[in-house]
Amino acid sequence: xxxxxxxxxxxxxxxxxxxxxxxxxxxxxxxxxxxxxxxxxxxxxxxxxxxxxxxxxxxxxxxxxxxxxxxxxxxxxxxxxxxxxxxxxxxxxxxxxxxxxxxxxxxxxxxxxxxxxxxxxxxxxxxxxxxxxxxxxxxxxxxxxxxxxxxxxxxxxxxxxxxxxxxxxxxxxxxxxxxxxxxxxxxxxxxxxxxxxxxxxxxxxxxxxxxxxxxxxxxxxxxxxxxxxxxxxxxxxxxxxxxxxxxxxxxxxxxxxxxxxxxxxxxxxxxxxxxxxxxxxxxxxxxxxxxxxxxxxxxxxxxxxxxxxxxxxxxxxxxxxxxxxxxxxxxxxxxxxxxxxxxxxxxxxxxxxxxxxxxxxxxxxxxxxxxxxxxxxxxxxxxxxxxxxxxxxxxxxxxxxxxxxxxxxxxxxxxxxxxxxxxxxxxxxxxxxxxxxxxxxxxxxxxxxxxxxxxxxxxxxxxxxxxxxxxxxxxxxxxxxxxxxxxxxxxxxxxxxx
Numbered sequence: 001x002x003x004x005x006x007x008x009x010x011x012x013x014x015x016x017x018x019x020x021x022x023x024x025x026x027x028x029x030x031x032x033x034x035x036x037x038x039x040x041x042x043x044x045x046x047x048x049x050x051x052x053x054x055x056x057x058x059x060x061x062x063x064x065x066x067x068x069x070x071x072x073x074x075x076x077x078x079x080x081x082x083x084x085x086x087x088x089x090x091x092x093x094x095x096x097x098x099x100x101x102x103x104x105x106x107x108x109x110x111x112x113x114x115x116x117x118x119x120x121x122x123x124x125x126x127x128x129x130x131x132x133x134x135x136x137x138x139x140x141x142x143x144x145x146x147x148x149x150x151x152x153x154x155x156x157x158x159x160x161x162x163x164x165x166x167x168x169x170x171x172x173x174x175x176x177x178x179x180x181x182x183x184x185x186x187x188x189x190x191x192x193x194x195x196x197x198x199x200x201x202x203x204x205x206x207x208x209x210x211x212x213x214x215x216x217x218x219x220x221x222x223x224x225x226x227x228x229x230x231x232x233x234x235x236x237x238x239x240x241x242x243x244x245x246x247x248x249x250x251x252x253x254x255x256x257x258x259x260x261x262x263x264x265x266x267x268x269x270x271x272x273x274x275x276x277x278x279x280x281x282x283x284x285x286x287x288x289x290x291x292x293x294x295x296x297x298x299x300x301x302x303x304x305x306x307x308x309x310x311x312x313x314x315x316x317x318x319x320x321x322x323x324x325x326x327x328x329x330x331x332x333x334x335x336x337x338x339x340x341x342x343x344x345x346x347x348x349x350x351x352x353x354x355x356x357x358x359x360x361x362x363x364x365x366x367x368x369x370x371x372x373x374x375x376x377x378x379x380x381x382x383x384x385x386x387x388x389x390x391x392x393x394x395x396x397x398x399x400x401x402x403x404x405x406x407x408x409x410x411x412x413x414x415x416x417x418x419x420x421x422x423x424x425x426x427x428x429x430x431x432x433x434x435x436x437x438x439x440x441x442x443x444x445x446x447x448x449x450x451x452x453x454x455x456x457x458x459x460x461x462x463x464x465x466x467x468x469x470x471x472x473x474x475x476x477x478x479x480x481x482x483x484x485x486x487x488x489x490x491x492x493x494x495x496x497x498x
Contacts, residue, residue, distance in 0.1 A: 015055065015133035019121050024051035026121055026136075028114040031106050032058075044106055046113055048136060057138045064113055067135050067142070070151050071126060074172055076158040076302045077443045078126065079450050081119035082291035084112040111280055112288065124453070125446075155179065158302065159186075159309055162435060164442030169435060177435060182428050184316055186308035188301060193311055196444065202451060203300050210293030218290040221283050228275045235268035259487060266483035274476045281468040285461060292454070303440075303447055310436045317429040324422040331415060 018024060030047045045058040059067075064083050071080045117136075120126045134145045145151065153173045155161055160179045162171050169175075177183075242261030246254045 011128075011130045011133065013130065013133050015050070015136045016128075016130075018050045018055055019127065019133075021051065026050055026114065026117040028110045028117075029056075031110055044109075046110060048117065050136065055136070055138055057136060057140070059135070059142065061109065061113075063135075063142045064116070066146060067131075068116075070131055070146070071120070071129070072298075073154050073158060074129065074131065074150065075125065075163075077163055077299060077447045077450075078123075079292070079295055079299055079454050080126065081116050081123075082288060082295060083116050084109050085287075085291070108279070108284065112284055115288065125450075149173075157185075159305060162439050163306075164439050164446070166435070166438055166442075175435070177428060177432050180428055180432070182316070182425050183432050184309070184312040186305050186312055188305065190305075190308040190312070192304070192307055196307070198448065199300060199303060199444070203297075203304075206293060206296045206300060210290070210297055213286070213290040213293050218286050221286050225275060225279055225283050228271060228278070232268050232271040232275060235264055235271055239265035239268055263483045263487055267480055270476055270479045274472055277472045278469070281472065282465055285465050289458065289461065292458075296451070296454070299447060299450075303443055306436070306440050306443055310433070310440050313429055313433050313436060317426060317433060320422055320426045320429060324419065324426065327415060327419045327422060331419065334412065334415070 019026075027049045028046050029049050031044050032047070033042055034045045035042045043060045043062075045060055046064075047056065047058050049056045065086075068080060068083050071078075120132055126132060131145065131151065134140055135142065150172055155174045161173055161175050162169050162178070165171050239261050242257055242264055246257035246261060248254075249257060
């Protein structure tokens with residue numbers, strides 16, 4: 001419990017203080033069938049107690065399920081421990097009684113839910129979360145917790161919130177910038193352009209382990225447990241047969257047959273005990289770590305999506321910059337052409353005025369001439385056919401304006417609106433990039449630390465599991481050998497007697 005003792009209380013509530021006392025542990029002390037008052041439907045309530053304190057509450061399986069989901073939404077970059085899996089519809093159909101009334105299943109859930117709570121409690125981050133403390137509060141309504149902050153403010157898409165603590169940015173809440181329609185949404189199939197080699201290796205290793213544990217180790221271990229259970233039942237039937245058979249004989253033979261029946265009964269008892277021990281100390285931890293492998297896959301997938309989000313925002317921002325540069329070039333070109341056309345119109349108007357002056361002077365007989373070599377300024381005018389004689393540029397300009405008017409009534413206003421919208425979009429994208437980049441870096445650091453912590457914990461768990469596996473089999477062999485050694489005495493007696 002040394003890891004838990006090193007945690008510093010963050011909210012200083014009664015649960016927080018109780019969890020951080022020396023040698024404190026969370027127990028599932030019992031399970032009791034209850035019913036909802038409105039609907040009358042029955043359920044199993046699991047009673048939770050913290051250490052030797054008086055803090056005790058009860059939660060049903062669905063509340064454990066919603067609590068774990070809440071932790072994954074609050075901390076998508078952390079490895080949240082699993083809870084026992086739900087039974088499938090096939091399991092319900094296979095059992096004659098309802099699964100919730102199956103006592104072995106209830107006992108299994110008690111053990112695994114207790115392990116879940118203690119794993120959360122000793123986690124360096126999850127154990128400090130006040131949502132966890134409220135889940136353990138005595139008499140508290142879990143429904144109220146689900147519908148109040150911070151859980152009520154969480155977005156459905158975790159990519160729309162900030163995970164890490166940043167200056168002036170609130171973490172673990174809905175972020176308006178990241179929820180903008182301008183922010184691209186990545187898919188799981190997105191190929192990263194600059195992947196992190198550390199997490200690439202982690203993904204490959206985790207996928208391989210998850211596949212091996214789910215499809216091989218867990219499946220094989222369940223098969224062994226099932227067959228050992230069947231063997232125990234066979235021993236029970238065989239022991240009853242030998243005991244019945246002994247009643248048909250007398251003397252030493254009857255005694256010997258009865259002893260064989262007792263030895264077989266002992267085999268049934270010890271095999272059943274071994275099945276129970278293997279289930280709780282080996283098979284369930286194997287199932288739990290198979291779930292852990294799937295959980296780590298999901299956490300690495302979230303980090304992949306966050307990395308993809310950053311890359312897509314960068315790409316979109318660069319595209320917007322290119323678009324804005326093109327629009328600004330078009331705007332500058334339009335201004336230059338407009339200025340040129342304004343000069344042409346001014347020169348054209350001056351040419352008309354000069355022609356009028358020349359015509360007036362031709363009609364005036366009293367005009368004066370400076371000298372015979374002076375020339376009259378003549379500017380280009382439209383010819384009788386309606387064309388400008390000033391060159392092809394004026395024709396192209398006129399045609400261009402005509403086409404623009406056909407396509408857009410006010411192309412200048414449209415272009416300026418596009419420039420404004422592009423600048424606004426770039427502002428949003430740049431703000432999103434300023435948020436997501438440090439968030440990705442913090443997530444990567446946090447995830448790597450949690451992976452290292454889990455690896456250390458997994459090695460210790462595997463060591464404990466293998467030791468327990470060996471001790472269970474040694475104890476089984478010793479007990480069975482003890483009972484069957486008594487048969488040697490019976491054999492010797494039978495060999496001596498005529």
